[in-house]
Amino acid sequence: MSLDTTRPAAGAERRASGELKAARLPDRGVMLDLLLEATQDGILDWDLVSGVEAYNPRFLHLFGFDDESVEDRPRNWRDLVHPDDAQRAARELHDHLEEGWPFVTTLRMRHYCGGYRTILLRGAAQRDTRLRPLRVVIIFSDISERVELEERHVALAQALPDTLFRVSRAGRVLELKRGSDHAQSPFQKLELGLELEACLPAAVVAGLSELFSAPTTDTGTPRHLELATPIGPATAVHHEVCVVKSGEDEWVCIARDVSERHTFAERLLQSEKLGAIGQLAAGVAHEINTPMQFIGDNLYFAKTAIADLISHGARVRGLVDEASRSELGGNLVSSVEESERDGDIPYVCEELPRAIERSLDGIARVTTIVRALKTFAHPGGREMAAVDLGRLIDSTVAVATNEWKLVAVVDVAIDPLLPAVRCAGGEISQVLLNLVLNAAHAIADRIRDNGDKGRISIAARRLGDDCEIRIRDTGTGIPEHARSKVFEPFFTTKEVGKGTGQGLAIAHSLIVGHHRGSIRFETELGVGTTFILTIPLAGATDDAPNAAVA
Amino acid sequence: MAKKILVVDDSRTVRQQLGGLLTEAGYEVVHASDGVEGVETISTTPDLSLVICDVNMPKMNGVDMLTLVKQDPKNAKLQVLMLTTEGQPALITRAKEAGARGWIVKPFKEELLLATVRKLAGAAS
Numbered sequence: 001m002s003l004d005t006t007r008p009a010a011g012a013e014r015r016a017s018g019e020l021k022a023a024r025l026p027d028r029g030v031m032l033d034l035l036l037e038a039t040q041d042g043i044l045d046w047d048l049v050s051g052v053e054a055y056n057p058r059f060l061h062l063f064g065f066d067d068e069s070v071e072d073r074p075r076n077w078r079d080l081v082h083p084d085d086a087q088r089a090a091r092e093l094h095d096h097l098e099e100g101w102p103f104v105t106t107l108r109m110r111h112y113c114g115g116y117r118t119i120l121l122r123g124a125a126q127r128d129t130r131l132r133p134l135r136v137v138i139i140f141s142d143i144s145e146r147v148e149l150e151e152r153h154v155a156l157a158q159a160l161p162d163t164l165f166r167v168s169r170a171g172r173v174l175e176l177k178r179g180s181d182h183a184q185s186p187f188q189k190l191e192l193g194l195e196l197e198a199c200l201p202a203a204v205v206a207g208l209s210e211l212f213s214a215p216t217t218d219t220g221t222p223r224h225l226e227l228a229t230p231i232g233p234a235t236a237v238h239h240e241v242c243v244v245k246s247g248e249d250e251w252v253c254i255a256r257d258v259s260e261r262h263t264f265a266e267r268l269l270q271s272e273k274l275g276a277i278g279q280l281a282a283g284v285a286h287e288i289n290t291p292m293q294f295i296g297d298n299l300y301f302a303k304t305a306i307a308d309l310i311s312h313g314a315r316v317r318g319l320v321d322e323a324s325r326s327e328l329g330g331n332l333v334s335s336v337e338e339s340e341r342d343g344d345i346p347y348v349c350e351e352l353p354r355a356i357e358r359s360l361d362g363i364a365r366v367t368t369i370v371r372a373l374k375t376f377a378h379p380g381g382r383e384m385a386a387v388d389l390g391r392l393i394d395s396t397v398a399v400a401t402n403e404w405k406l407v408a409v410v411d412v413a414i415d416p417l418l419p420a421v422r423c424a425g426g427e428i429s430q431v432l433l434n435l436v437l438n439a440a441h442a443i444a445d446r447i448r449d450n451g452d453k454g455r456i457s458i459a460a461r462r463l464g465d466d467c468e469i470r471i472r473d474t475g476t477g478i479p480e481h482a483r484s485k486v487f488e489p490f491f492t493t494k495e496v497g498k499g500t501g502q503g504l505a506i507a508h509s510l511i512v513g514h515h516r517g518s519i520r521f522e523t524e525l526g527v528g529t530t531f532i533l534t535i536p537l538a539g540a541t542d543d544a545p546n547a548a549v550a
Numbered sequence: 551m552a553k554k555i556l557v558v559d560d561s562r563t564v565r566q567q568l569g570g571l572l573t574e575a576g577y578e579v580v581h582a583s584d585g586v587e588g589v590e591t592i593s594t595t596p597d598l599s600l601v602i603c604d605v606n607m608p609k610m611n612g613v614d615m616l617t618l619v620k621q622d623p624k625n626a627k628l629q630v631l632m633l634t635t636e637g638q639p640a641l642i643t644r645a646k647e648a649g650a651r652g653w654i655v656k657p658f659k660e661e662l663l664l665a666t667v668r669k670l671a672g673a674a675s
Binding site for chain 2: 101104129130
C-alpha cells in the first residue's frame with residue numbers, strides 16, 4: 001500500500017527554531033482519538049470496497065437522531081440530503097471519487113426536528129496506485145448559523161436604498177450592492193471586479209481615494225464625503241458617501257443618493273421667497289390703495305371742476321357771440337377768438353372729459369386688482385369660516401390676470417343659489433389660483449404663438465350638501481403617462497425651473513385632507529382638462545374619518 | 551521522445567520539487583513562475599502534454615490563466631491540472647467549468663500526483 005508515502009511539501013519539516021511550521025505529527029493514533037473527541041463535526045468513514053458506512057456519534061447528534069428510539073431513521077447520509085440538492089451531491093461525489101476533484105460542497109440536510117440545516121461537506125479519498133478510490137472520509141460541518149447570518153447581512157444590504165461596495169487598496173470593487181439611485185447616478189456604473197477608475201468619474205475617484213489614504217489605523221471609524229455629479233446643464237445628482245475601513249487593505253463604502261433632499265431644500269428656499277413676496281404684496285397693495293384713493297378723489301374733483309369750466313366757457317362763448325354783433329366788442333372778440341384758437345379750446349373741451357373718464361376707469365381697475373390681492377393675501381388662512389366663493393373666485397381670477405390675459409378669455413359662472421361655503425378661504429384661493437395658472441399654461445402650450453385664444457371656464461354650483469367648482473380649460477390635456485401621477489408631489493410636466501411639481505399635490509392635500517372634499521379631473525388630449533372640486537358646504541366635520549380619500 | 555509538462559508556480563521550492571519528481575518519472579519539464587509567463591510559455595510550446603498550475607500567483611492567478619488559455623480554440627484539448635493549497639468551492643467550480651481536468655490540494659502525495667499525471671498526460675515516453 002502506498003498509504004504512508006505521504007510527505008509534506010519540501011522544507012516543511014519540523015524545525016527546532018520555534019517558528020510555526022507544518023510538520024508530520026507524532027503519535028497519530030492518540031491524535032486521532034483527541035481529534036474525534038474535540039470535533040463538533042459529523043464524520044463518516046466509508047469503506048467503498050465493502051460498502052460499510054461508519055458514523056461518529058456526533059453525526060447523529062448533528063441531525064437529531066442520537067436518541068435511538070427515534071423512528072424513521074435514515075439509512076445513510078444521502079437520505080438526509082434535500083431532494084433539490086441530491087443530484088448535485090451525487091455529481092460532486094462522483095467527480096471526487098472518479099476524477100480526483102476535491103470534495104467540498106454545501107448541502108441542505110434534513111434535521112429530525114423538521115426543516116433543513118446547511119451542511120458543509122469535505123471529503124478525502126484513499127486510492128490505490130491506479131487512483132481507484134478505496135475508502136473515503138467525509139466531514140459534515142453545520143454552517144447554518146453562519147449562512148443565516150450572511151443571509152441576514154445580505155438582506156440588510158438589499159433593504160437599504162443605498163449603494164454598498166467594498167474596495168481593495170488597489171481600488172478594485174470586491175463586493176457590490178447597487179442602490180436605487182437615479183439612473184444617471186455615477187454609482188450605477190460600478191461593476192464587480194473592475195477598478196474604480198474604470199467605472200467612476202475622476203472627481204469621484206479622487207474624493208474616495210483621499211478618504212482611503214487619510215491616516216487612520218482603526219477600522220470602524222466612518223469618514224464622510226459629499227459629492228455632486230452633474231448629469232445635465234443645470235442638474236446634478238448629490239451623494240453622501242460614508243467610507244469605513246473594513247480590513248487591513250479594504251474599505252466599505254456606502255453611497256446615499258441625497259438628490260431629492262437637495263431639490264427639496266432648493267424648492268423650500270424658492271417657496272420661502274414666494275411667501276415673502278406674498279407678504280410684501282399685501283403691504284404693497286395697501287400702500288398702492290391709499291394713493292389710488294386720493295388720486296381717484298382728485299380726479300373726480302377735476303372732472304366736475306372741468307365740467308364747470310367748460311360750461312363757464314360756453315357761456316363766455318355766448319357772450320362773445322353777442323358782443324361780436326356790436327361795434328364796440330369787435331376787437332375784444334377777435335382777441336378772444338385768437339386766444340381760443342391758440343389754446344385749441346374746442347378740442348380741449350371735447351377731449352379733456354374723455355381723458356378724465358379713461359383715467360377713472362384705470363383707477364377702478366387698479367383698485368379692483370389691489371383689493372383682490374388683499375383678499376387673496378389675507379383671506380382668513382386655515383380657519384374655517386363662511387366664505388363667499390363667488391367673490392373668492394373673482395379675486396383669484398383678477399390676481400392671475402397677467403398669466404391668462406394673453407392666451408385666454410375667462411368666464412366665471414356662479415350659481416346664484418350657492419350659499420356661503422364654510423371653508424378656509426386662504427387655502428381655497430390658493431388651490432383655485434394653482435388650477436387657473438395650470439389652465440393658462442396648458443392653453444399657452446396648445447396655442448403657442450398662433451394668435452388664437454383659449455377659454456377658461458369656471459363654474460360653481462350647489463350639488464346636494466356640497467359645493468362643486470369646475471375649472472375647464474381648452475389646453476393640451478394631460479398625457480396618458482402623467483395622469484396617475486398628477487397629484488404626486490414633485491411631479492411636473494413643465495420644463496425644468498418652470499414648475500415645482502407642488503401645486504396639485506398641495507391642492508389635493510388641502511381639498512381632501514383639510515376640507516374632506518374631493519378633487520378629480522377629466523381630460524382629453526388636444527381638447528382640454530376639467531378639474532372638479534367638491535367641498536362640503538358645512539365645512540369639514542370633525543367626525544369625518546381621518547384618512548379621507550378623494 | 552519524452553512527454554513535456556509545464557509547471558506554473560511562483561514558488562521555486564515547488565517548481566524544484568515537482569521538477570525533480572517528474573524528471574525522475576521520465577517527463578521533460580518546463581517552468582513558468584506566474585500566470586502571465588505561463589500563458590507565454592503555452593503559446594510558444596505547442597507540444598505540451600500537461601500543464602500543472604498553481605492558483606495563487608502574482609500578476610495573474612491560475613484560474614484566470616486557465617480561463618484565458620482555454621479561450622484559444624488551439625488549446626481546447628490542452629490538459630490542465632490545478633495544484634494548490636486553495637480549497638474554495640467557488641474557485642474549484644470555476645476551474646472545473648473553465649476546463650481544468652483536476653485539482654490536487656497541497657501538500658500532495660507523490661504517488662497520487664504521479665498517477666494523476668500519468669492518467670492525464672499518458673506514460674512518460
